[in-house]
Amino acid sequence: MLGLAKKLTLYGFNNLTKTLSFNIYDICYAKSEREQRDYISYIDEQYNSERLTNILCKVTEIIGASVLNISKQDYEPQGASVTVLIKDQTRPVAQKHMTDESETIVAHLDKSHVTVHTFPEYHPDNSIATFRVDIDVSTCGTISPLNALDYLIGSFDSDIITIDYRVRGFTRSVDGKKLFMDHDIRSIQDYIADKTLTKYDAIDVNVYQSNIFHTKMLIKDIELQNYLFNKDIYEVPPKRRLEITDSLRREMIEIFSGMNIYDTDFGGAE
Numbered sequence: 001m002l003g004l005a006k007k008l009t010l011y012g013f014n015n016l017t018k019t020l021s022f023n024i025y026d027i028c029y030a031k032s033e034r035e036q037r038d039y040i041s042y043i044d045e046q047y048n049s050e051r052l053t054n055i056l057c058k059v060t061e062i063i064g065a066s067v068l069n070i071s072k073q074d075y076e077p078q079g080a081s082v083t084v085l086i087k088d089q090t091r092p093v094a095q096k097h098m099t100d101e102s103e104t105i106v107a108h109l110d111k112s113h114v115t116v117h118t119f120p121e122y123h124p125d126n127s128i129a130t131f132r133v134d135i136d137v138s139t140c141g142t143i144s145p146l147n148a149l150d151y152l153i154g155s156f157d158s159d160i161i162t163i164d165y166r167v168r169g170f171t172r173s174v175d176g177k178k179l180f181m182d183h184d185i186r187s188i189q190d191y192i193a194d195k196t197l198t199k200y201d202a203i204d205v206n207v208y209q210s211n212i213f214h215t216k217m218l219i220k221d222i223e224l225q226n227y228l229f230n231k232d233i234y235e236v237p238p239k240r241r242l243e244i245t246d247s248l249r250r251e252m253i254e255i256f257s258g259m260n261i262y263d264t265d266f267g268g269a270e
Contacts, residue, residue: 015171015172016140016167016168016180016181016182017139017140018143018144018146018165018166018168019136019137019139019164020136020146020163020165021163021164022134022135022137022152023132023133023163024132024153024156025130025131025158025160025161026043027160027227027248027251028227029127029229029247029248030122030129031231039122040122041078042229043131044080047118047133049072049080049081052116053084055116055152056082056084056115059114060114062151063144063145064147065086067085068085068086070082070083070085078120079117079118080116081115081116081118083114083115085113086113086139112139112140114135118131118133118134130251131157142182145165146185146188147191149163149192150193158217158219160216161217162214162215162216164212164214165185166213168211180211185213187206187213189215199219200218202217203216216256218253224244227244
């Protein structure tokens, strides 16, 4: 894992905006429509707005920021969203207080935030249910959202992971020179622990001259028991296990590649 470059001497505040977009899919085999609904309900409860808030607050702590404000919402029939307004701990927050004792207005001027949205999904004609999580970490200043990658990956059952990282704008050194990057990076994978990377096949698509970095990761091994909802693997005949594993892998490949490749129905009969 790469660390930050040597500390830069800047003129004024660090105006670089660093944005990490982190997207994961969790895949599950649920044969009947009832099992699929139960899986969605289970996921909806496991990753409600309260737990997601705790995850985002931990992310804020890891990257060295502090929380200014939290907004959260659980949705019907499923899904949740959380937004956390954060700031670089080295930068003061501008505040304005009304003289009227009955009202206080606080104006947060910092442009840093962390958001999460969940998207549980299934279709009655398919035996696969999916759970998608989108997390965006946008920071302004010296703090880097890359430092929270391992924690985020470990916080969810991640079968497919898509990560985008971009540094925008520029800041200035004391002599007025524009600086478009304040840390070393060749690949997002450099900020993910080797132990994590060994579990995935990963590819990069980077545009270095634009400070745009993209990594996609696909889980290597499928341990079928981990993908069966409310069912023991020994309840499934050996031949059917192979069929289910194949259908799970095909679903993952389609999501990973971003296109419908297979038209065969893998629902099958028990």
